[in-house]
Amino acid sequence: MFFFIFRDIKIAFQNFYRNLWLFLVTIIIIVLALFSVNLLIVLNVLTNISVEVIKEKIDISVYFKPEASEEQIYSIKSRLEVLPEVKNARYLSKKEALEWFQKNHENDPKILEALQGLEDNPLGDSLIIRAKKISDYKTILNILDEKQYNNFIYDKNFGDYENYIDQLNLISKKIQQIILIISLAFILIGILVILNTVRITIYARREEIRIMKLVGATNWFIKVPFILETVICAIFAFLFSIILFYPFLNIIQPLIFGFLKNYDFNIVTYFNQHFLQIFGWQFVCIIILSIISGSVAIKKYLKI
Template identity: 25%
Template sequence: MTINSFKYYISEAFKSLKRNATISLASTVTVTATMLILGVFIILMQNVNLGMSDVESKIQVQVFLKDDINSTDQENIEQKLNEISGVKNIEFEDKSKALEKFSEQVSKDDESLLDNYDASNNPLPNSYIVTLETPETSQQVVSSLDDMEGVESIGNDKDFTDKIISISKSVKWIGIALSIVMVSVSVFLISNTIKLAIYSRRKEIGIMKFVGATDWFIRWPFIIEGAVIGLIGTIGANTLLYYLYKTAFININESLLLANLLPTSYVTQTLQWQLLLVGILIGGLGSSWSLYKFLKV
C-alpha cells in the first residue's frame, strides 16, 4: 500500500462518513452503547475477582504447638513451613499474646471465663499463624505438618476453605464464559449496524466492481471507516464509563467504608486502552466481514 493509496483510502472513508452522517451516527451510538455495557461488565467482574482475592489472602492456618515442645522440634516446624510453596507469611504467637487476643475477642457477658486465668496458668498454646497465598495451600500445610513432633493440632477451617476455592473457581469460569458472550454480542451488534451502512451503498460497490476495482481497493475505505466509528464510539463509551464508575466508587466507599474496589484510575490507565483497541478492531473487522457478501459478485 503506497502513501498516496493510503491517503486516498483515508479521504474516501471520511467522505463516506460525512455523506452517510445519519447511518454513521447510528453506528457510532451502537458502538458506544455496546462498549459501555462491555466496560461495565469488565469492571464488575474485576471487582468481584478483587473481592475474592482479598478474601483468599486472609485465609490462615494456625499450627498449635505442644507445651513441652523442645527447641529442635520447633525449629524443624518453622523450617518446614518456610519450605512449603504458597506460604506467604509465618507469625509466631506465644501463649501470652494468644491470651491477650482471646480476651479482646470475648464479649462483656463472657468476661468471667477469664477470671481464673493469667500468665501463670495460661491454658492457650504457643502457635504459628500461617498466611497463605491461595486457599489450596492449606491442605498442603496440614499434610506436611500433621505428623511432626511437637505439633499439638492444626487449626484449618476446611469447610470454609473448600467453599472459597469452589466460589473462586466458579467466578473465574463464569467470568470467562460471560466475557466470550459479551464480546460475541458486541461483534454481532456492531457488525450488523455497519452492514446496514454498507447495504445502503451496495450500488456504489457494484459499480466499483464493474469498472475493475480490486476487492481490497474497495474494502480498505470501509475498514478505515469502521475503525473510525469504533474509535469515536469507544471514546464516548470510555467517557461515560469513567464518570459512572467514579460516581459509583464514591457512593459505595461512603456507604461501605471497608469496601475494596478497583481505583478509578483503572478505567483511565488500563481499561480505556483495552476498550479502544477492541472498538477499533471490531469496527474495522466488522466492516470487512459485513462487506464480504457484497464483494462476491
C-alpha cells in the same frame, strides 16, 4: 498516492456527515458492546483481587491450654517452621491470643458474651501459622491433629476459606465465559448493523453512484469511501466508549474500596496500567470487523 488517500478520506467524512443519524445508531451499538465487555472485565478483575485478598487473610490459629509450657509450644513451632509447606509461624502471648480469638469470632456474639462473663483469660498462648499455598493447610492440620499434641492444644481455628476461594474461582471462570459469549454476540450484532448501514447508504446514494459510473469513476473510487465510513464509525465508537467508561470507573471506585475492605486497589489505575492490553485489542478488533463487514456489504449490495 497520498493525494488519492486524502481524497478518499475526505469523501468518506463528507458521506459520514451526510448520513450522520444512520451511522449514529451503529456507533451506539458498538459503544454498548465495548462498554459491556469492559464492565465484565471489571467484574473479572474484582473477582481475582477478592481471591488474593482472602488468600492473604488465611491462617491457622492454634490455641494452647493454660498448662501448656513454653517448651512444648516452641517445639511445635520449630517442627512446623522446618516444613516446606509453612510460610511462617508466629507466637502470641495469652493476652495477644485473647485479642486474636475475639477478632476471629467478632461475628459470633455468643462466644464474645461467654468470654466477657469470665474473670480470667481462659486462653493460653497461641501460634498463628501461615502456609505457602492453600492446599498446604491440610498437611499442617494433619500434624496438629496428632495424638501427642491433644493434651495441650485447646482449639484450632481454620475458616472455610478454601470453599470461598473455589466459589470465587468458579465465578471468575463463569465471568470469562460470559465475556466470550457476549463478545461474540456483540460481534455478530455489530456485523449485522454495519451490513445494514452500508446497504441503506448504498441505496440512498444509488443515483450518485450511477452518475459516477457514467462519468468514468473506477470501482475502487466508488468502493473505498464506503469502507472508510465504517472505519470512521468504528473509531468514533471506540473513542466514545473510553470517554464514557472512565467516569464510570471513577464512580464505582469508592464502592470497590468498600467491597475490598480497604484493600489498596484502584480500578482506574489498573485500567491505565493495562490500557494497551485492554483497549488496544478492542481497537484492532473493531477496525478489522468494520473493514470486513463493510467489504462484505459492498460486495453483496453494490452492483457496479
